[in-house]
Amino acid sequence: MRARVSAYGIAVERRADGDHLLLTRLSGASPVFGPGLWHLPGGGIDPGEQPDAALAREFHEETGRGLRDARLLEARTYAAHRLGVTWHLVALFYRAGLVPGPLRITETDGSTADLAWLPLADLDPSALTPPTRDAVAALRSGRW
Template sequence: MNDEPRLRVTAYAVAVNDASILLTQLNEASPVFAPGAWNLPGGGLDPGEQPRDALTRELREEAGLEIAEATLVDGRSYLAERNGIQWNVVALLYRATLMAGEATVTEEGGSASGVRWFPLDRIGELTLTPPAVEGLRLIEAVPA
């Protein structure tokens, strides 16, 4: 039996608008992070998919929104366990500007059960995934 963690490469958007950040709430289909936690919109790359393309696809699926601009700002690695599976998550974090529109989950059967713009001064009330915490640090919304 191989005890090595499974590798999952992900792309996430750190999207801020009017002192609010876009977050998605995870459900039971989340392969890595706990259901109910709030995450940055984004997710795993499909085989052969480029990170920016994955980010664009995931934002459409999880938020129904299009990217106007996205810049890679950081990469992080996290160890996580869910349903008895160990994961090594490599998260590529993009600072993203989104086109106007109403945020709504469009993917059926995906890992997001909700999407919302949260005021930055209310994020302390939320259970956040490690990529969401890191994204907030990148925009200096939480202390390092």
């Protein structure tokens, strides 16, 4: 079993047609969750790295956007199994404010295949990773 602590950002854009959530689509390089699923921007915290610094790094790599601010919302645990590895995950969820700019994936050969602002109301839980499902449920319920 492998353990991993990750920081994930909840970036919501308010639009006339409803709230949109910034999500990334996982590639086959994702070590924890399967490819094709939509996932929150963020990822593993490196040894010695502070969670907010990890979140800023991951947002830059996965979305090309800078992190203006981040506020810790909640911590949750998950179990996952992929590619013969069982994972114990600790997920730190942050409300993320972003620096304006275009979306673009800046890391090469990483776990991000695509990214988009997706309508919160239209998200299908079966197309989301477990942490993303929990975040969507919290946003829809007004808890976050």
